[in-house]
Amino acid sequence: MAAVCLCATGSAIAEPTSPITPARALDSAQPAANGSRLTAAEQGPGRLVELTVFSAAMGKPITIEVLPAVDDSVPAPTLYLLNGVDGGSSDGDWSTGDNWLTKTDAASFFADQHVNVVMPIGGGGSYYADWRHDDPVLGKQLWTTFLTKELPAVVDSAFGTTGANAVAGLSMSGVSVFQLAMGAPGFYRAIGSYSGCVRTSDLQGRAVVDSLVTSQRGNVDNMWGPPNDPAWAANDAYLNAEKLRGTTIYVASGNGQAGxxxxxxxxxxxxxxxxxxxxxxxxxxxxxxxGRCTMQLGDRLRELNIPATVDVRARGTHSWGYWEQDLHNAWPSFRAALER
Structure with a gap:
């Protein structure tokens, strides 16, 4: 089932020079307004640049994996890719965790594309939200502040970006991308949600959110309060879909049947x-x-006449192989939004 497909063609840089190096990123990086700053940059496998960014809001360092744009002579936009319920790491190690780098072809897919791909590691069970209370297990969770006010300032200066941003996520973060876009209007030109259940404030939605947060030993009351708290509805993209108008939207999911x-x-x-x-x-x-959540969101967006691509596959499960396909399918519309 699909709504209006926002698609466009684009071209990669034909004769690239070279991506930005860790040394150049360190030299160019500027702190955010609240003092968040780049503290380390190292060369990872291939062209990967591994950053350590200190978050002043959360008072801790955050690991950021970056695939720099293929050509450092021309400013490039930024695509943020968020991970699932475990934050993309295994005991703090992204290389052994389930994330966009280890489970998909993101590194090779974007190898010839003029975009900076930025992948934060961490935030397991956080919904990448700003929590109202520190959690006894998960600690201080102010990921919305980090992703929209702290990290972009560092990335934009370190990599000389155009300032145009998009964000995509899967499962838990497939919900977060909508909440981030609603919380920072106009900051993201495009959002992609893969196998997320964005209707968070009905009985099923609250149960899903609670189960994912609990799986990481967090207490969901510290995030949005008890079930009757208005914060649940305020973070429900189905109820607040009007706030998404003007944003390029790509939503996809399987239906749970073997594919x-x-x-x-x-x-x-x-x-x-x-x-x-x-x-x-x-x-x-x-x-x-x-899949049911995605169909409901698609109906809501059509009701409001908000253009979007909504793809509920005839078959498919909650797994990385399908999310890799979703990323590929969403990229043309993302690229068009980032280049306009």
Missing amino acids: PLDTLDGPGIDEDPAKLIDQLTVGGILDAIA
Whole structure:
């Protein structure tokens, strides 16, 4: 099922020079207004640049993985990619965690594209929100402030960006992208949500949010308060869809039924029957829920005459292989929005 598709063609830089190096990023980076700053930059695998950005709001360093634009001679826009419920790391190590770099072809897909791809590591169970109270386990969670007011100032100066931004996320962060866009109107030209359930304030939505936060041992009351608190409705993109008008929107999900990638030789399964069973059962349930949420959001956007691409696949589960496809499919409309 699809609404109005916002698509456009674009071209990568034909004769690139070279991406920005860690040394140049350190030399160019400027602090945010509140003192958040780049404290380290190192060369990672391939062209990956690994940043450490101190968040003044949260009082701690945050690891940021960046795929710099292919050509450093021309300012480029920025695409922020957010991770799922575990924040993309395993015991603080992104290289062994489930994230855009380890589970998809993001590094090669954007290798010839004129865009800075920025991937924060951390924020597991946080919904990338500004929590009202510090959590005994998760600590101080002020991710909306970090992502919209602290990190962009550092990235824009370090990499010489155009100032045009887009953001995409999956599962938990597929909800967060809407909340970030509503909280910072006009900051993101495009948002992508893959297998997210954005209707957070009805009974099903609250149950999903609570289960994901609890899975990381957090207390959801510290985020938006008890179930009857107005903050739940205020963060519900279904109820507040009018705030998304003017933003390029790409929303996708499976419907929970086994699809072409749900096989023993599918992405990430590695011929492991246990992994496949988990993907078909847990992943099937999660995308059955996300698929219904996505259809509801699509109906709401059409009702308000807000253009969007809404793609609910005939089959597919809650898994990285489909999210990689979603990223590929969304990119043309993202690129058009970032270049306008």
